Amino acid sequence: MSKVNKSKTLSLDEIKNIITRDIRLGSKHDNLSDTTVNLYTRQLIKLYKAGVAKQQWSPDEFISNIHYPMKYDDASFQKTFKVQNSSIIALLMSIYTSKESLILTLNAMCKMVKNRFRDAFGYYNAIRKELSKQNKAAKLDNELTPEEEKKYISYEELMSVPGKVHKVLTETYGKVFLSRSEFDELAKAKRTEYLKLVFDYITLWLNVHYPLRLVWPSVLLAPEEGANYLQGNTLHLNDFKNVRLMGPQTIQLDSTTMSLIKSYLDFLTNSIGEQPSNLLWRIFNRQPGEYDYTNSSNSFSQVLSKLFVKYNGKPMSMNMIRHIAESHLIQSPAYAKLTNREKNDLHATWPLTRVTTRLQTERMLLKYPLNQTIHTTKRQSLLQSPL
The missing domain is CATH 1.10.443 (hpI Integrase; Chain A)
Incomplete structure (x- = not known):
């Protein structure tokens, strides 16, 4: 663990610029929107601040830990993710408990190293895939984290x-x-x-x-x-x-x-x-x-x-508002009439799109009309809930 060399410490704006540059380098063929790039940058700035507070990392050390993660044996971690733990991942999991926040930050880290640091990309991608699998299973079971x-x-x-x-x-x-x-x-x-x-x-x-x-x-x-x-x-x-x-x-x-x-x-x-x-x-x-x-x-x-x-x-x-809306949809008569495949498709698209699965849900409601005893506003709520 090294101390921050204040004479070489970059300003926060300079660090943001470096992170944003690396994200764009790794996503130049992905056509990421500015909104997404800014979101990824914010996630990594929070991770950087935690690195300074908890590990006394300098900006260069933080970037280096992303490019070349310092791995170590951790039996419990390896059993779950099939890869070693690392200082940067341990730090990440110390500040985020939500799988969605972890996945979002790992998305940003993958973009930072994509096409340039292949070992790091494969490492983060393996962890990201396992977390996504866990998150999808939790959504299917409608589970909540303790928080x-x-x-x-x-x-x-x-x-x-x-x-x-x-x-x-x-x-x-x-x-x-x-x-x-x-x-x-x-x-x-x-x-x-x-x-x-x-x-x-x-x-x-x-x-x-x-x-x-x-x-x-x-x-x-x-x-x-x-x-x-x-x-x-x-x-x-x-x-x-x-x-x-x-x-x-x-x-x-x-x-x-x-x-x-x-x-x-x-x-x-x-x-x-x-x-x-x-x-x-x-x-x-x-x-x-x-x-x-x-x-x-x-x-x-x-x-x-x-x-x-x-x-x-x-x-x-x-995220919680959307989860509650999703739960409401699950309890509707229309949802009960879906096949398992249709249910899986609906849940799979929910966390992926983040913005709207309205057309899919509307088609579902047209195919499986709600019980006539349910008020019209309830039907409208179902149309709106996945947005």
Whole structure:
């Protein structure tokens, strides 16, 4: 274990540039989107910081440990993964417990060494394959990790969280969206409190009813090439993790959600005099503004988790929201009528696509109509749940 040589320590931006460069070198034929490259870089920066804190690794030592993993015997590890353990993998598994986070970081490490450090690539790929196999088996059995179990809530409770904000708004202000005169009557501090509630309500509603990973903060209100935008009641997705693999996607938003969005945008324009270009807004430095989803120091995943703590007492990640939605789908009458092959296909595509298996699920529901006693909104939930 060596000490950091401060005279040679690179800045964090320089380390990010090196990591990003290596990822692009290993993926030049894969057409990774900028979103994916940035995601991989963030994962490896977290791993780098852990290496500095726990191993006193210098930037060069960190990169070297990825290129040339320092392996050692570990009987338990070798029994599971059929390869030796290493300092970099032990570090990785000390900071991530979720298989999905481990796989994501290993994806990034594979890109860093692909086509240049073949032994390292084969090593990481072997571990990644075993973790993916375990993760798929857990999904088929609908298992939760101990950490997820602590955060787990029912589908009904999940869907009720936006309603808790709605209740506060109506009980405190008499309605959700105030008119211009009603808003102007509020004291300045009260205006900020009120706007925060409105923005929280919209954010929670959209992410609970359409769990689109971390897409919503980037949604624009006018068409723009290569961007995510809302046009009429159609959500156009052109910038998400697997867009290179899946191609652009479109989603038809339901009438209730569109009615809410229309009222919300009318409120922004007419009641507080804004001309929004982004759908999601927030309060920052006591001022309303469009959400800057590129701000890594205050990432949207953290914002979402804090909103669930604030209104429901438990943190909630997008992965967990999607898991709860998936569980709800599994318990539906339509799912019970699927063949084992169709069930396997549905589960296999869920963690792979991350953004949408809506068309597949919609076809499933058309082929296997829900029991007529189930309310129409339940059917809509099934259509939305895998997004």
